[in-house]
Amino acid sequence: MYPMIQSRFKAPVTKVITPICRGLLRMKVSANALTIFGAIGVSISAIYFFSRDQLFVGTLVVSLFALSDLFDGTMARLSNNQGTKWGALLDSTLDRVSDAAIATGIWLYFRNADSDFQYLALVVLFLGGLIPYIRARAESLGIECSVGVAERAERLILLLIGTALAGLGIDIALEAALVLLALLSVVTVLQRMRVVYRA
Numbered sequence: 001m002y003p004m005i006q007s008r009f010k011a012p013v014t015k016v017i018t019p020i021c022r023g024l025l026r027m028k029v030s031a032n033a034l035t036i037f038g039a040i041g042v043s044i045s046a047i048y049f050f051s052r053d054q055l056f057v058g059t060l061v062v063s064l065f066a067l068s069d070l071f072d073g074t075m076a077r078l079s080n081n082q083g084t085k086w087g088a089l090l091d092s093t094l095d096r097v098s099d100a101a102i103a104t105g106i107w108l109y110f111r112n113a114d115s116d117f118q119y120l121a122l123v124v125l126f127l128g129g130l131i132p133y134i135r136a137r138a139e140s141l142g143i144e145c146s147v148g149v150a151e152r153a154e155r156l157i158l159l160l161i162g163t164a165l166a167g168l169g170i171d172i173a174l175e176a177a178l179v180l181l182a183l184l185s186v187v188t189v190l191q192r193m194r195v196v197y198r199a
Contacts, residue, residue: 014074021075031075032087038068039094043101050105051112055174056167059160062102066156069095092132095152099128102159106174120178127185128155134192143199148188155181 024034042065049058076087107121131148138145162177 013070017070017074018078021071021078024071025075025079029075031072031079032090034068034075035072035087035091035094038065038072039098041065041068042098046098046102046105047108048105050102050163051108053109053112054167055109055163058105059164059167063160066098096129096132099152099156100125102156103128106159106163106178117175117178120182123182124159124178124185127182127189131185131188131192134189134196138192138196138199141196141199143196145192145195147191147195149191150181150184150188155185158184 042062045058045061045065049055049061072091076084103121103125107118107125110116110118110121131150132152135145158177158181162174165173
C-alpha cells in the first residue's frame, strides 16, 4: 500500500505486527473489518478534530486509526481469503475516502479561519482523487502507471506533519505542507500522464 515506506521497512514491521495480526484473526476479526474500522475512524476524527481547530489531537487520533493500514494487508495474507478482489477494491476505495476526509477536515479548518488556504486545500483534495484515478484508468488499459514523486504514503505523512506542527502553534507548517503537496501532486499527475502518452 505504501510503496516507498514498504520497500525499506516492510520486513521488520511485518515481523513485529504478525503476532498481533494472528491474534486478531483468532478473535475472528477479519482484514476487511479492520479496513472499514480504520477508514471510519480516520474519516470521522479528521473532520471532527480538524474542523474544530484541534489539529494536534486530531493528528494523533487520525494516525492511530491509520495504523490499521499496517495490519489489514498482513491479516489478509495470513487468512484463507488473502488476495480477494473484493478486499483489494474495498481497501483501495476506503483509502480514497480516508484521504478525502483528511483533506476536507483541513479545508474546514482554513474555511473557519477565513483563510485563502481553504482554496489550496480544495486543490489538494481534487488532486488526491485524480492521482489514483489516472493509475486505475491506465492499468485498466493495460499500462503500468505507479510512478510519481507523491505516492499516498508521502502525501499522508506530509499533511499529518503539517497538521501536527500547526497544532503546536507553527501555523506556517500546514500552509507550507499544502503548497508543497499541491506542487508534488501536480508533478505526479504529469508524470503519470506522460507514462500513458508514451505507452
